[in-house]
Amino acid sequence: MKILILNGPNLNMLGLREPEIYGTDSLDKINAELIEFKNKQNLDVELDFFQTNHEGEIVDKIQQANEIYEGIILNPAAYTHTSIAIADAIKAINIPVVEVHLSNIHSREDFRNVSFCAKNTLAQIAGFSKNSYKLALLGLYEYLKNE
Ligand code: DQA
Numbered sequence: 001m002k003i004l005i006l007n008g009p010n011l012n013m014l015g016l017r018e019p020e021i022y023g024t025d026s027l028d029k030i031n032a033e034l035i036e037f038k039n040k041q042n043l044d045v046e047l048d049f050f051q052t053n054h055e056g057e058i059v060d061k062i063q064q065a066n067e068i069y070e071g072i073i074l075n076p077a078a079y080t081h082t083s084i085a086i087a088d089a090i091k092a093i094n095i096p097v098v099e100v101h102l103s104n105i106h107s108r109e110d111f112r113n114v115s116f117c118a119k120n121t122l123a124q125i126a127g128f129s130k131n132s133y134k135l136a137l138l139g140l141y142e143y144l145k146n147e
Contacts, residue, residue, distance in 0.1 A: 001044060001144060004069045005031065005133065006061055007051040008077035014102075022102050023129050027051060030130045037134045043141050055079055059089045066093040070144050071122075073136045075100045080115045090120040096143065098136040101126035 007027060010017060015026035025033075031049050038045060048069070050061055058076065065072050074097050079086050090097045097120070104127030105112040118124050123139060125132045 001141070002046045002048065002069045003137070003140060004061070004065045004072045005034065005047055005049045006058065006065075006072055006074045007049075008058055008075060008079050009053040009055075011075060011077055012051050012053070025130055030133060033130065034133050034137060038137060041138070043137070045137075045141055047137075055083055055085060058083075059085050062086070062089040062093060062097070066095055069095060071095050071140045072097045073100055073133060073140060074098070074117070074121075075102070075133075076117055080105070080117055081111055082116070084116055087116040087120055090117055096122040096140065098122055098140045099124040099126075100132045100136045102129050102132055103127060 011027055014022055014030065015024055035047060038047065052058060058079065062072065072095065076083065076086055076099070080099070099115065099117050099121045105115065106126065115124065122143065125136045128135055
């Protein structure tokens with residue numbers, strides 16, 4: 001099984017960026033912990049990681065992933081709240097996407113309460129900081145195994 005972990009804009013700044021909201025770990029550290037987690041949990045899955053600040057690149061990656069991966073864990077970051085293009089790309093593919101947020105977007109500013117992506121995703125996990133990725137991986141893995 002292959003799963004893509006796809007991260008959107010400004011998540012390359014994790015660790016430096018608003019640590020009181022997003023924590024002090026870098027994205028590399030969070031990714032490394034996710035690999036450790038899947039090894040400890042004996043999940044038979046290969047993870048690939050990609051981060052970009054560009055909306056179109058996220059759309060490209062989602063489209064390409066359809067041919068390569070069984071599922072996607074996606075943190076669209078600010079594009080969650082603005083991007084019809086990313087929402088459409090998720091709808092256009094045949095593999096499940098789990099939307100992830102470090103923060104609880106529903107308890108923050110009003111504009112963050114809306115996700116254009118969520119209508120087209122399998123599930124959303126928000127508010128568990130870096131552990132949101134681990135919970136998303138467990139959920140998606142179990143879902144794919146039982147499909
Ligand atoms: C985020 C929440 C978004 O509202 C924000 O724009 C981000 C990060 C999160 O992981 O909590 O960049 O997706």
